[in-house]
Amino acid sequence: MNSVKPLSELTTIRVGGTPAEIFExxxxxxxxxxxxGVWRSGEDWLVLGGGSNLVVSDDVENLRVIKVANLGIExxxxxxxxxxxxxxxxxxxxDGFVAHTIAAGLAGIEAMSGIPGTVGxxxxxxxxxYGQELSDTMVRLEFxxxxxxxxxxxxxxDLQFGxxxxxxxxxxxxxxxxxEFELQNLDGLSRPLYSTQIAADLGVAMGAQVPLADVRNSVLKLRANKGMALSDADPDSVSCGSFFTNPIVSDKVARTLxxxxxxxxxxxxxxxxxxxSAAWLIENAGIQKGYRIAGSKAAISSKHTLAIVNTGGATAEEILQLATYVQTRVSNKFAIxxxxxxxxxxxxxA
Ligand SMILES: Cc1cc2nc3c(=O)[nH]c(=O)nc-3n(C[C@H](O)[C@H](O)[C@H](O)COP(=O)(O)OP(=O)(O)OC[C@H]3O[C@@H](n4cnc5c(N)ncnc54)[C@H](O)[C@@H]3O)c2cc1C
Structure with a gap:
């Protein structure tokens, strides 16, 4: 067994109490x-990767955490x-894997550069x-x-991706x-670009194929501008990335907007x-970048309305309180x- 750290040290939004165990x-x-062994014990468990898509309660003293740290690319x-x-x-x-594939001249996941977390x-x-999804290239996995x-x-x-x-x-x-992923050697070029943002940044047409490294550099820059790349120098990256998914609704509901x-x-x-666009709904429900509830250490990112940020020492409850506030404002205004x-x-x- 390894030493037990609070999960606030192992999650990118930096909240979460100390569990019973962390096994790496x-x-x-x-x-x-x-x-x-953990499953046979019947105790509460959590699989932890890079902690970039998790909000963990401050009270998890009975939780057994399994930290996934097996390495290898072949x-x-x-x-x-x-x-x-x-x-x-x-x-x-x-992101290490994406960098590896780009160095090897393989296309398929280059636009997903800079997404934090683990492959698992x-x-x-x-x-x-930026126009690519894991399901475009994932072939199979062991479960x-x-x-x-x-x-x-x-x-x-079998994974019924959506x-x-x-x-x-x-x-x-x-x-x-x-x-396992199936990647393509396109002579050092990317897959055809399906992101207007990358195309505009690189000054090429949609559907163009450009050197893989150019796509990576463009994406990393675009992400940093939105606080969507992890960086010790950027307080807006102390988050889970987007806190809400973009709602999918019927055409009838969309027409009410x-x-x-x-x-x-x-x-x-x-x-x-x-x-x-969840970001549009939030902004148009009256919540602006940088918003915070008085006295709370949770805030909306100053760069992107979709991200909730821990400005320093926020509790998990404060993060959820702000999330609930955002949901209520959007629901009251747009019934979504x-x-x-x-x-x-x-x-x-929750
Ligand atoms: C700044 C920032 C930007 C982001 N941008 C994007 C983005 O552009 N697109 C996007 O899709 N996501 C984005 N995310 C979200 C996040 O990076 C991804 O969801 C990522 O895949 C989470 O990986 P992780 O290893 O950190 O998972 P964790 O947060 O550790 O875990 C997430 C969930 O997966 C489970 N899990 C973890 N590992 C395994 C495993 N091996 N087997 C089974 N279950 C497992 C956990 O139990 C948990 O339920 C962003 C996050 C941040 C902080």
Whole structure:
């Protein structure tokens, strides 16, 4: 067993009490063996990666934490001359893996540069940014299933990916031990750009293919400007990134909003529903960047209305209080329910 730190030191929003145990699993076999032991004990448990999508209660003294720290990146097979399947152990840093693929000239995840956290957590909410999603390239993963206590190989289709969503997030508990991705060698170029922001920043047309490193540099810059890249120098990055997902609503509901409310076609259901901008809804419900409830150490980021920031010493309750306030304002003004993106752990009322 390792020393027990408060989870505020292991989560990017820096809240969370001290659990009963933190076990750091440095190999796949350790991860499986220890997790099975914890499950057999019947005690409360939490799988922890980089802690960048978690808000943990200040009171978690009975929780047993399994910190995923198994490392390794290896090509496992070549589909053909230009496509390679790479297996990545769950404890690898996501952004480290992206940098690795770019150095190797492999395209497919370059626009997801700078997303914090581990590779093992990435499928849980089907991470995505700037026109790419994990589900575009993930082939399969190894999963220790809480229900069966057995190891299974899950194919991408088994995970029923959606926008910031997967079968695991919706309630299939377990532990991902490794993940396989299929990446492409496009002679050092990116996949066709699907982000207006990257295209505008690089001065190229949508759909253009540009050197992989250019995409990475552009994304890292765009992220830093929004406080969406972890940095000790940026107090706005003491967050979970976006605190709310963009609501997906019927066309009928979308039509009740003012004309200038941004609407995006939801590709997942052939346009039957519409994706709205949570940031627009929050701003237009009257909550501005930098807002905080009087006396609270939780605030809206000064760079992006979607992020809730710990300005220093906030409690988990203060973070949730601000989140609830935002939800109430948006619901009162637009009758739309904002859904938190991070996983909330140990709150009886969450
Ligand atoms: C500044 C900032 C910017 C961000 N930008 C983005 C973005 O652009 N796009 C995006 O999608 N997300 C973004 N995020 C959210 C976050 O980075 C991702 O959700 C990331 O995948 C979380 O990884 P993690 O290792 O930190 O997971 P954790 O926070 O440790 O865990 C998240 C959840 O996954 C579970 N989990 C962790 N590891 C495993 C495993 N091996 N097996 C099973 N379950 C596991 C945990 O129990 C928990 O429920 C951002 C966060 C921050 C702080």
């Amino acid at each position: 699993a440095k190999t796949r076999d350790d991860l499986i063996e220890h997790t099975l 090509p496992v097979r070549n589909r053909d001359e230009s496509r390679v399947v790479v297996r990545v152990q769950a404890g690898e840093s996501w 957590a990435a499928p849980v909410q089907n991470i995505g940014a 220790l299933d809480y229900v069966t206590h057995e190891v299974a190989i899950l194919e991408a289709k 926008y910031r969503d997967s079968a695991i997030k919706r309630g299939r508990p377990g532990v991902i031990t490794w993940v 003012p004309e200038d409310a941004p609407r995006y076609e939801n590709e997942e259901d052939d346009g039957l529903t519409v994706k709205l 329910n904002l859904v938190p993106e991070p996983n909330l752990v140990g709150f009886s009322h």
